Amino acid sequence: MSNTFKVSYKPLSAAITLVLAVTITANAKAADPYQLNSLADSEQSLANSAMPSTVLDPIVVTATRSHRALSDAPVKVDVISSKQIEDNHAHTLKEALELLPNVYLKQVHGKTGYEISMQGFTGDQVLVLIDGLPITASTGSTVNLNQYMTMDIEQIEVVQGAASAQFGSAAMGGVINIITKPINKTKAYVNTELATNGDQNPSGDDIDANKRFIAAGIEGALDPAQRLQARLSASYLDDDGLNTDTARWPRIKDASEQTQVTGRLSYTPDDRTMLTHSKLWAEASRYSEDDTSRFNLRVAQNILPQQREESINKDRISIGGSTDIHLNKNTQTYQLSAQALYEDYQSDSDTLSNEVLASSRNTNITTALGQVQLDLPAIDSGAHMHLLQVGGQVQRDTLSQTKNSISELISDEVSRDVGELYLQDDWLIGDHWEILTGIRYQDDQDFGDHVAPKVAVKYNRTDASGRDHIFRASVGSGYRVPNLKERYYVFDHSNLGYKVMGNPSLQPETSTSYQVGYQGQIGDDLNLSINGFYNDVEDLIQTDNENAIIENGISIFQYTNIDSAYTYGGDIGIDWQVDDRATLQATYAYLKTKNESANSELTYRPNHKVMLALDYQLSDTLQLIPRLNYESKQLIDTAAQSYSPSWWTLDSQLNYKIDDNFSLYGAVNNIFDTQRDVRDTSDYRPIDNREWLIGARFNWQ
Known part of the structure; x- marks a missing residue:
């Protein structure tokens, strides 16, 4: 296949020209920027008045691709703050997203890590971004949430439901946008932690010490005028994995070094006269991971010990x-922003059978992207x-993968x-x-043109007691182009009697998403949030298990557009300021799906989820954070009608602030010691048993 970048720009150019012409000649006057500042200030004041004093109303960008107060956003946005991440000692994106009550996490099949479901x-229908730029799908299909460390996160913004109108293909199920911290005054920190699984x-x-963690960072100005600023941060996490029986070869959890x-x-x-409030930035990161998996493979009557090592x-x-x-001396102001990204993902995996190299797999995934935005x-x-x-936006993705030096792609x-x-x-x-x-108009070299619209409505009012009530509703079109792996990958397990083939003829998945919600203060210290959704999905891409082709005794399956489905549900949550020292959050989420x-x-897909x-x-220096989680049973195999059991977990964090710069903490995760039964292949309860940890953090500023 040619690597020439072939994107049709004529429709894009014509559309941009038309939009600018209509906008510039619009029969209306441009608002004074001081009016806008006043409006923003009043919105911020209104938002703050609707919340208890301990609940912040942060600025978010994912709802409208512009800066808005959270409660003022026309679509619902869930936010995880840097304080929540630090207080709960969440070191990876997966651990941070566990703090949200209405998302679901499960292991990536055949990999060390987790993907999200919303x-x-x-996970392959949810777009994950860093400052608006995508993270490479490390499996070729879905983003591994373990492969991003949290040390530079300011907040995580989550928009659920179709967001293709704002963010394009792969945002059919929603968007997770990681907002990194701005560089401010000179400061540094060191955080270290040890954990054991008994x-x-x-x-x-x-x-x-079964798990070891250390992170450090330093930032500040490089010149007296503080125009040039820099940050350097690093994080290291070494997890030895888990073994329920040290006398047996298999391990229930992989060892991982990140x-x-x-x-x-x-x-x-x-x-300048023409340009003001300008900002330029550049960022480079290097992520490395070494994983070791140990498992048994049954071949005929023999059980062979296997070890997979992935770098x-x-x-x-x-x-x-x-x-x-x-553009001139009047008050009209245009806001222009532009970004570019290049990401290169390399994976080298060796599988040993009885300590002899059985196979070697090499994967390379790249993403190159450029985007520009103009706010008029x-x-x-x-x-x-x-x-x-x-x-x-323009984007180019590439994928190459070999097994024993032979391509696994078409x-x-x-x-x-x-x-x-x-x-x-x-x-x-x-x-x-x-x-x-x-x-959003999309021009794909293989799938041609597509248009994804979305409409959202927000109504807010203040009652006689001065409490704010916000109602939201939206309908949007979702769209996902088949990824390169679904179209071209050859998953060859001929030794086990089957192959799974990619299908270049796949068509895009589409959906229509309906969202409604209410958010308001129903008491001086009590907030209520109620949300509902319905998603109608067509042309779901699945492996066609019913129409296998038999060649030389090998069953050959293929990806195809065989399924349509719908999902509906909602969540209800309260945020109660019990007193000056205690805040209680309780959420119940319901999900119903049908293939x-x-x-x-x-x-x-569990039907029920609860978080408390x-x-x-406890005092000026001592903070206690217990968190109770529940997930109902979930269907694992449609044909066998097998289910994974429901489960409860309880985590508890204790943070001790010695002074403004130094703090200690301890935690017990999974106090109930809820864990899957490794002998039951349908058991998808948590893989981690009870964990004890201690840590320390030092801040200098």
């Missing part, structure tokens, strides 16, 4: 900038205001090129209504 959509430590020593190093530079130029290296480079543009001056027509935004390397354009209008109507409309082709539920969390400040 509203019934799997009698499941592979060393055989119950009090051995390292991440990130450097970032930012530069603030002097304001992963991921290099990521991104650059970007933003500026306000003043606000159009003020009295009681109405329009905030218009237009942007475009060709040696496969690629995908795509160009996209999006347009958004945020329409503010009076003091109470807001309508957000967006549309209409099989007339059955979709697999790996208490943040209790």
Whole structure:
């Protein structure tokens, strides 16, 4: 296949020209920036007045691709703050997302790590971003949430349901956007931690340090004017895995050693007559991981001990900038931003059978992307205001994979090129209504044109007691192009009697997503949130197990568009400020799915989930955070109608602040010691047993 970048730009250019022409000649006046600042201030004040004093109203960007107060966003956004991440000692993205009550995590099949499921959509239907730029799907299909460390995270923003209008293909089930910390004053930190899993430590020593973690970072200005700033951070996590019986070869959990190093530079130029508030940045990171899996393979009447050793290296480079543009001396201001990304993912995996090399697999995945966005001056027509935004993106993905030096793809390397354009209008109507409309045009070299629209409506009012109530509703179109692995991969297990073949003729998955919600303060110290959703999905891509082709005694299966499905459900949550020292959060989430082709539920989707969390400040220096989790049983095999059991877990964190710079902490995770039965292949309860840990953190500033 040719590697020439072939994206049709004529429709993109024509659309951009049309949008700019219509906008510039619109029969309305541009709003004064001081009006906008006043509006933002009043919105922030309104948002803060609707929350207890201990609940912050952070600024989010994922809802509208612009900065908005969380409670003011026209679509629901779940936020995990850096304080929550630090207080709960979440070191990976997977551990951070466990703090959300309405998402589901499961192990990546055949890999060390986890993927996410939201509203019934799997990990390959959810887009994961860092500052608006995608993370490479490490399996070729889904993002491994273990492969990102949290040391530089300011907050994590999660939008559930179809977000293709804002973020394109792969955002059919929602978006997870990691917002990194801005570089501020000079400061540094060191965080270290030790943990043990008792009698499941592979060393055989119950009090051995089975898990070791250390992270450090330093940042600050490099010049007296503080225009050039830099940050360097590093994180190391070494987990020896778990072994339920040290006398047996297999291990229930893989050993994993992870390292991440990130450097970032930012530069603030002097304001010019035409350009103000400019910002330039560049970031480079290196992620490395070494995993060891031990398991048994049954061949005829023999059981052969197997060991898989995988080495992963991921290099990521991104650059970007933003500026306000003043075309003349009046108050009209355009905001322009642009970003570019290159990420290279390498995996080398060796499988040994009876200590003899049986196979060697090498994978290389790359992503190259550039995007630009222009926010136009606000159009003020009295009681109405329009905030218009237009942007475009080009992306190229490549995949190559060999086993024993022979390609496992239909060709040696496969690629995908795509160009996209999006347009958004945020329409503010009076003091109470807001309508957000967006549309995204995608031009794929293999699948041609596609348009994904979305409309969201928000209504807010203040009652006689001064409490704010917010109602939201949205409908959007979801869209996912088959990934390169689904189209071209050859999964050859001829020694076990089967193959799974990619299918270049696959068609994109599509969905229509409906979301409704309410958020408000129903008491001086009590917040309530209620949300519901319905997703109608067509052309789901699955392995066709019913129509295998037999060649030389080998069953050959193929990916195909065979399924349609729907998912619906919702969640209800309360946030109660019990007193000045304690906050209680309780959430119940419900999910119902149906595979209409099989007339059955979709697999790996629990129907019920409960989370109860208490943040209790025992004293000025001592903080207790217990968290109770419940997941109901889930269907694992449709044909056999086998289910994984329901489960409860209880985690508890105790944080001791010695002074402003030094703190100690301890935790017991999975206090109930809930763990799957390794003899039951349908048991998908937590893989980790009870864990005890201690740690320390030192901050210098």
